Amino acid sequence: MSAGGGTKAIVAALLANLGIAITKFIAWALSGSSSMLAEAIHSVADSGNQVLLLFGGRRAQRAATPLHPFGYGRERYIYAFIVSIVLFSVGGLFAIYEAVHKYEEAIHSPTKGAITSWQWLPVTVLVVAIILESFSFRTAIVESNAIRGKASWKEFVRRAKAPELPVILLEDLGALVGLIFALIGVSMTLITGNGLWDAAGTMMIGLLLVVIAIILAIETKSLLLGESATDEDVKAIAAAIVDGPEVERVIHMRTLHLGPEELLVAAKIAVRHDETADEVAKGIDAAEARIRAAVPIARVIYLEPDIYYQKG
Template sequence: MAAGSKKVIIAALAGNGLIAITKFIAASITGSSAMLSEGIHSLVDTGNQGLLLYGLKRSSKPADETHPFGYGSELYFWAFVVAILIFAVGSGVSIYEGVQKVLHPHPISDPTIAYGVLALAIVFESVAWWIAYKEFNRRRGDLTIMQAVRRSKDPAVFTVLFEDTAAMLGLIVAGLGIAGAQFFALPWLDGAASILIGLILAATAALLAYETKGLLIGESADPEVISDIRKLVDDVPHVEQVNEMRSMHLGANEVLLALSLDFQDDLTPGTVEQTITALELSIKKQHPHVSRIFIEAQSKEQHEQVITHDAERLEAPQ
């Protein structure tokens, strides 16, 4: 999964870097606010892909004394930073530039150059978008796009996909704004296009921030994984019932699982230990990404007593 994510990010990084250079050159020649906004957009995207690569590298660090559960959440943090940068820099600057152009309109000097750059940018963006979409589509299976995004625990791929989608929309809007300014002799349309590009980026940033926030504060494993683990536990002959099962993604490919199990009362300590070991190995064999498993032997009554104690402690005045 990490290899696929890295390929998607590198493809987007290379494409956006080349596009940003051509857009800034075109903006300096034509004086188009929409083109300048697009240049800023591509520059922000390039930096964002660099941050995602950094997040991938950091998330692969092994666990140590200060981070006993590893660094998997680093990717979630940097993906959230990316969302903030898209909103603060990409959207903010684009809207500001657009407002300035609407208030102080001036004609575009050579729109032909702008059209050529936009066409070239669409080619680059299409390639990067297609690579991201293929990887995303491979993972989502029968789910809809939004269902796959909500269930995904790897923000790298859907972040790049959303960025590239916003970039494609931005290119179309920039082209329409420049064409409108040229053919209708209304220079302020170029500024209006820049504002619309900023709004597209703001919407993209809000969606990314919402999705990565959930990962950052901790999301459970996929419901299908939880259901499968419950079946494995139910098949263990010495377990009376599952008192509680909790899971949390520590990273894209790392899940923490905590189980409270009610074992038969007549078992010896050695049998309980063997059962726990066998169950843990069985879970890890079927779900290798469940890397941390903690199993607690506790009767149903004892578990309910602890739950009641915790609830009373939370309700007590601080």
Template sequence: MSDGGEVGESRLVIFAALAANLGIAAAKFVAAAITGSSAMLTEGFHSVVDSLNQILLLYGQHRAKRPADEKHPAGYGRELYFWSFVVAILIFATGAGLSVYEGVVHVLAPEPPQDATVAYAVLAVSFVLEGTSWLTAVRAFGRGKGRQGWWQAVHRSKDPADFVVLFEDTAALVGLLFAGIGIWLSHATGDARFDGYASIAIGVVLAAVAVLLGCESKGLLIGERASPALIAAVRATISARPEVTGVGHVLTVHLGPRAVFVAADIDFVDAVPVGRIEAMIADVEAALRADWPEIDRLYLKPVAALG
């Protein structure tokens, strides 16, 4: 798939999740007001936070497209990593924090259970909508991960939009299950504290997701190397040239999801003229970018004899 296709599919996944969450949030708040359910109110906050997160990811994607300028010569690609880190903080501070707080309040001062018919109806519709968004995210991520395992693909992904929505939708489905169980237990036992326990459980799930997203986003924000396959290709392509006697350190770092900086130390044959070195560098750059279009900048540095 081309870079443009990958970006388009990534945006489609985010828009699908955003559309689902906006409608679900309104329905959950109405159901919470009618039933007095803490778990349902928590789920409403959860959907609002998810909606805000998807807006931030779209904003980050838009900002990351800006071309390099004098102030940011390496471009703005890594700005998406900043906003994905902000998303993780929002999930933890707002989503998880409000869920646990609301649950504790409901456990300490439980309200008598009200008719849950509306709550069950909203949960069922929400599960269908969230499930549809989750399937869209799973299919998109599955196509991009290749033969890698799911967790390995998440860890190696350089585009937060690929896995943030997947994690959010998974947490949303688990949260809906917890909310449904909590409401059912409250009515089955007459003990409204189960509704509060469900809110706390939802908060714990959100906190776990936030920590995972935060760790992945932090690594990208600091700067991660390119794939081992790209590094090996750079080394092999340069080493194959007759003008080269050795390749030293190859440095790579992602400037964005699909932009890689590459620098390599090269020992040239002493008798090779400068003009030939310049032509060779141009040939190597063209060959590498033909196979690896994500290479945004390539710097080849002549060094003394290696070894």
């Protein structure tokens, strides 16, 4: 996996979510708060998602086979897409369902949804959860900064070829904002004795998770369809190809990510018309070596020699 950075962020988020999920379930069982239940399910969904990312990263490392000659690098994209589905269904839709159910109860009897026992526990759990999630979010930010470069956070999420860090970033951000919604809903329910606030907090959590899941699905779908190399890598590859006497110019070129750290390069290159086959072959080998030196993730390279005729 792109390295230990992504794995470190995933493990940090997984450990935080497992501990938080247990405490949230305890708080829900003792207080009956729907916001606590929604947050508990949210933490369970996040924990499952992190396991999926780790599993996908491990499976993506398998060697190529005759049936899958380009390897299994895209499995990381598949599992990241599954994460968006889990977040949407298990996290978002469940929270919305719970909010509607709680709202129907509270609208007929506002005090029915009030938190009457262990009133201090939900607030305590939420405050502790916010602290733990903040540490997890900080780890994801630090690891992302190591590879983000000068890109904005929006550009990083949209353009990152390794899906794990953007997924963890959005999950942790959603978890923090969701905890704040839950804290507001629970606090207002305790202050007013009206369960509608708890239902409103649960609804906001559900809508938030649905929005994040949709963003993840859209970005991961693009990776699954196949994205080209970054503009910087494309320029570096093109420059490497012509940085020698063997190649006159690049006629056209296509790039495709076979996985986050594996790039396919296919190009038609112009060679001199008076070269022998042996000279052309040696020139292609030299160009391939330059490409790999310039962009190490360019693992699969196909260069087709041709004669370029100037039009007009």
